[in-house]
Amino acid sequence: MMKVLRFADLVAQGQVQGKRVFIRADLNVPQDDAGRITEDTRIRASVPCVKMALDAGAAVMVTSHLGRPTEGEFKPEDSLAPVAERLGELLGRPVKLVSGWVDGVQVAPGEVVLLENCRLNKGEKKNNEELARKMAALCDIFVHDAFGTAHRAEASTYGIAQFAPVACAGPLLAAEIDAISKALANPKRPLVAIVAGSKVSTKLTILQSLAKNVDGLIVGGGIANTFMLAAGLKIGKSLAEPDLVDEAKAVIAAMQARGAAVPIPEDVVCAKTFAADAPATVKAATGVADDDLILDIGPKTAGRLAEQLKAAGTIVWNGPVGVFEFDAFAHGTETIARAIAASDAFSIAGGGDTLAAIAKYGIEQDVGYISTGGGAFLEVLEGKTLPAFEILARRAA
Numbered sequence: 001m002m003k004v005l006r007f008a009d010l011v012a013q014g015q016v017q018g019k020r021v022f023i024r025a026d027l028n029v030p031q032d033d034a035g036r037i038t039e040d041t042r043i044r045a046s047v048p049c050v051k052m053a054l055d056a057g058a059a060v061m062v063t064s065h066l067g068r069p070t071e072g073e074f075k076p077e078d079s080l081a082p083v084a085e086r087l088g089e090l091l092g093r094p095v096k097l098v099s100g101w102v103d104g105v106q107v108a109p110g111e112v113v114l115l116e117n118c119r120l121n122k123g124e125k126k127n128n129e130e131l132a133r134k135m136a137a138l139c140d141i142f143v144h145d146a147f148g149t150a151h152r153a154e155a156s157t158y159g160i161a162q163f164a165p166v167a168c169a170g171p172l173l174a175a176e177i178d179a180i181s182k183a184l185a186n187p188k189r190p191l192v193a194i195v196a197g198s199k200v201s202t203k204l205t206i207l208q209s210l211a212k213n214v215d216g217l218i219v220g221g222g223i224a225n226t227f228m229l230a231a232g233l234k235i236g237k238s239l240a241e242p243d244l245v246d247e248a249k250a251v252i253a254a255m256q257a258r259g260a261a262v263p264i265p266e267d268v269v270c271a272k273t274f275a276a277d278a279p280a281t282v283k284a285a286t287g288v289a290d291d292d293l294i295l296d297i298g299p300k301t302a303g304r305l306a307e308q309l310k311a312a313g314t315i316v317w318n319g320p321v322g323v324f325e326f327d328a329f330a331h332g333t334e335t336i337a338r339a340i341a342a343s344d345a346f347s348i349a350g351g352g353d354t355l356a357a358i359a360k361y362g363i364e365q366d367v368g369y370i371s372t373g374g375g376a377f378l379e380v381l382e383g384k385t386l387p388a389f390e391i392l393a394r395r396a397a
């Protein structure tokens, strides 16, 4: 994959001492109505970069977006104040919050300040050049450490990287780049992808892009239902997108042309209603009734897929293969999760509900890499070059 400058390397080369370092982090945490942070994973994940800069003797500025404020209109609920407090607790030192910072920031080497919500600046989302140039002028080194925003080109994520004297990847972004290249650019084969979840339409580009690269493409959830239709099977009232059957057939054909396959479920778990307490019935894939809802893959299918995952060299996982929120229909997803955990393969997983499933089965430690960027991760799987990677690679050339 592309070569970018890494902040850790600049630190190791002694190029950070006394420098003004601008870190674009992702500190966009969920808050309750009173503004209290309900989940601080993103702040904790951003601490290593800030510490690295402080330990190297830099004057450190950190910013992030929070929520969806209107540019140019400050409202108290859009303030990073609670984040400054939490970041201070984690760093063991107070973190001053600075507003109105675009035209100049006072910060000394060995100090860290948090720059108020960058989405309050007019021109942020449209990557306004004047704003980006002003931000770039604040620093000697720009550090992109916000993978969650890597698929967007905004003033604090892209423009600043164009104009700052030096632009590099922070440790969190670098870890994502390394995991993604290990899984998709130089995978140990066989490379098996699981693309599941509710709808084909949201993941069609991913299926098409992966069909060109992977050795096995496991479909599940509502996506598998559409593939069952494409294979000529009846699916009753199950969630599916009949309009996309031709696209599903094309994905199957593209895989077959490469000597690879899209395994179609041989058995499924059905219910008559979409409910947690609906009785679950295992049926052969050829035996689904007109009033059935397929809510999970069956045990034979799950077992066969688990074998395939155990033999894989690399696994990419996005999407639960059933309605795992309902225990009666969670067996398929749990089997897949445990097979990934047990496999020697390098595995990478991402997606909101996929992360919820990983947490439900407690396999965090057994997944090679869990991506922190929902939308950005999906765009990588689509085969797109993320703007953040593109500009950092260009600046490294």
Ligand code: ADP
Residues within 6 Å of the ligand: 196, 197, 198, 199, 220, 221, 222, 239, 294, 295, 296, 318, 319, 320, 321, 322, 323, 324, 325, 350, 351, 352, 353, 354, 355
């Ligand atoms: P992710 O957030 O990991 O990208 P998705 O949002 O695409 O995943 O899909 C997850 C959702 O799909 C879950 O809420 C799950 O209940 C639902 N789902 C999975 N299988 C089925 C199915 N057979 N029928 C209806 N919904 C399903």
Ligand code: MG
Residues within 6 Å of the ligand: 351, 352, 353
């Ligand atoms: Mg989801």
